[in-house]
Amino acid sequence: MADFGFNEHHQSEIINYMRFARSKRLLRLKTIDSCFEELKDSRLVEDTFTVDEVREMLDGLQMVVRGEVEMELINTAHTNVLLLRQIFSQAEKFYLRLQSDISELENRELLEQVAEFEKTDFKIANKINQETSKPKLAPLNEGGVSELLKKEITKLQEENDKLKSRLRTLESQAMSALDEKTKAERALKDLQRTQGEQKEINSLEDTVAALKEDYERSLSANAASQKDLKETLITAKHDLLRVQEQLALAEKELEKKFQQTAAYRNMKEILTKKNEQIKEIRKRLQKYEPDD
Known part of the structure; x- marks a missing residue:
């Protein structure tokens, strides 16, 4: 199985998303195929066509295909935003601030690895998990990273208390200076x-x-x-x-x-x-x- 550096649970989440993305892609491809079939059935009824007629048919087909592709790209972008929203919402519950590297989205090596995963491992995982229900996003467990987050939150709260105490000291010094004045x-x-x-x-x-x-x-x-x-x-x-x-x-x-x-x-x-x-x-x- 391709190694993305994730545990089994996150690997399963990736498989579920890829299954969703593939179903949307296949549906859009079928729509594009139907556009070509419709053109063949409705316009290609004569033996010969003039250049203007061929250009008109290609222009019409281009507009339809362009609209379908554009709609799919926009829908994919919006779907990715909703996915990121779910992930960020879970992270904010534990006071995490996630970051993304946009340049890695065009990393050819990683893209090829994902493609290989879809060809091989994804098919195997799809057969294993095809009967399982889709789990909802769940918060992290109470051990490991969660414990570290609690310690970090406690540390930040202590630092915040120290800053508040220092602020009170500075305010007292300012009042003393005002009295001296x-x-x-x-x-x-x-x-x-x-x-x-x-x-x-x-x-x-x-x-x-x-x-x-x-x-x-x-x-x-x-x-x-x-x-x-x-x-x-x-x-x-x-x-x-x-x-x-x-x-x-x-x-x-x-x-x-x-x-x-x-x-x-x-x-x-x-x-x-x-x-x-x-x-x-x-x-x-x-x-x-x-x-x-």
């Missing part, structure tokens, strides 16, 4: 508010300096007004100290908020430079202030 934006707003408070301090210092100047001018003019100016100066200093205390508290809160952010060090350096500038300005002011 929100914290950084809030810290930036706090910094901007602190800078506004620093401007307010500078303005108060300017006010204090102006009051001190007024105080010094009024010392020799009026003792009573000197007392009022001194109290005003003390009040301004208290306001300055209170604002400085609020600024210190705000800086501490800001430092706590920024201690986990990348912008903390840069902002701290800026504030340090600002404080150094304030100290430098104060030192310069002290040069022009009289001793109490």
